[in-house]
Amino acid sequence: MCGIVGYVGEKNAQEVILAGLHRLEYRGYDSAGLATVRENDLTCTRCVGKLGSLEGALRQCPHTGHVGIGHTRWATHGTPNETNAHPHLDGPGDIAVVHNGIIENFQELRRKLEDGGVSFRSETDTEVLPHLIHAHYEGDLFEAVKKALREVRGAYALGVVCRHEPDLLVAARKGSPLIVGLGDGEAFIASDVPAIMQFTREVIYLEEGDLCTIKRDGCAIQDLEGNERSHITATVDWDETTAEKEDYPHYMLKEIHQQPDVIRHQLLTYVDKQTGQVRLPDLGLDEVALCDISRIVIVACGTAWHAGMVGKYLIEGFARVPVEVELASEFRYGNRVLGPNDLVVPVTQSGETADTLEAIRIARQEGASVMGVVNVVGSSIAREADGVIYTEAGPEIGVASTKAYTSQISALVLFAIQLARTRRTISGEAARGLLKHLWDIPGKLTHYLESCETVRRVAEKPRYLKARNAMFIGRGYNYPSSMEGALKLKEISYIHVEGYAAGEMKHGPIALVTSELPVVCIAVQGQVYEKVVSNIQEIRARDGITLAIATEGDDLIREHSDDVLYVPDCYEPFSPILVAAPLQLLAYYIADGLGRDVDQPRNLAKSVTVE
């Protein structure tokens, strides 16, 4: 949550920072701000609302410095207003700080500083930092930041500038992601790679506890004790359009359409062309370790948790290993029973979700192994896990997760096949058969997405567009799909929606059915098809509006449903990947039809790096 960009170089810092913040706005959009330094002068501009407001203010009073820091905020402490926006300044306005994370002991520090005569302007935890750095400042910003951070408890990614040292940017990382970008005579900091991709591909992923000085000619890194730290520079090979909307009106729609390519790319990455076998090079578990697993615990949040639920069906079905799926936020405070033969699998797009990160730290302390299913390379969870399967989905910018979700499911399919082969619960021939079904998915998705206009026509019907409540039901492999369809619709349309296991309807939820309630019923061909059709009939008998997601060729279902969205026929265990597409499009077109901000829905941020 919150995006940070910093720059030192020849260019106009304001332009570089704004370009970077645009690429990070998905991380928070309550307020934005920028501070630059030029010839011993520090200028700061902050605005409430999206980046557009800040840009408007900067058009009136542009900054001309070549060193600066910027921030786009998701409010944790203090309401989203201009006073609480970053950067925050020390008393005289000499030092500016942008911060992502939470300073846990800020109240104690604030009291101490106030007792010493410091006046605070904002309600934020962050504001203690510039005042604390000021208190330690004796002509050396780096040393002052180091001393200040020794007093701080909590999580931070920081960028700091000072008007007395106009060529310097100081950055620090603990518990929140931060990268350094190295260019020719210029350097950058950012919360995420897309922010600086247009300027450089050479990046250093800062480690926990890193503190660095950043100048035009590079960066030097130490820990808080003053020990030198060295880091490898990585080259990012994404192409320029990866983080652009291209011709799509929203990132969400672009990312929905990228799904066939993402899955194809994942298969090309992890299925050996010669042998046709799954190869997961960073799994971190050898054959013995895979055979010794007695239980798998998947931990995740939100959409990733739904992918984990599908993973449970897949792993138990193919590899016959018991799987539990836990919300990471519950797992971390639950009465866990973990041991050395347990494998904990965090599933996460960002690799930075605070609850998921804490869950794996607990799991490791309790002796379990950790293998992550992660999208963002070099993220905290990818680095702290014993092994990782990268989902290879590329940057996901839309707040509503789409391609990350389907790529998490396909990665879990690959893991389930690998585990099953190693444990000999399926034959080589059966594994090849499963992979063949998986290879069919990208083509089927492409075919489906070509007719997405059909979904738009259904979504725009008043019975859906005007609904105040809605329900999604599914069963078996597609019970998680119903939860995911409901989450997608509620988070971007603000309609109240719930997802239920279809078999649970008569245990309570059916009481909600009225002639105004749309129920999206996932009824693709498979072992529970007839059961779901019975559920649809029960809803219709109570005047509910039914929208079925069914398999192409199923003409009978029209008799039971007000509307039908057909998906191509496919192997039932992999149907959640295909079913995701109409659910995502339905949410997209309803939200767009209602005029919602699809890519940046209210109150949300892309990566939830605070509890």
Ligand code: M6R
């Ligand atoms: O980065 P993660 O996958 O760990 O994020 C987990 C959830 O915050 C995320 O899936 C969230 O639920 C999405 N906004 C849903 O679309």
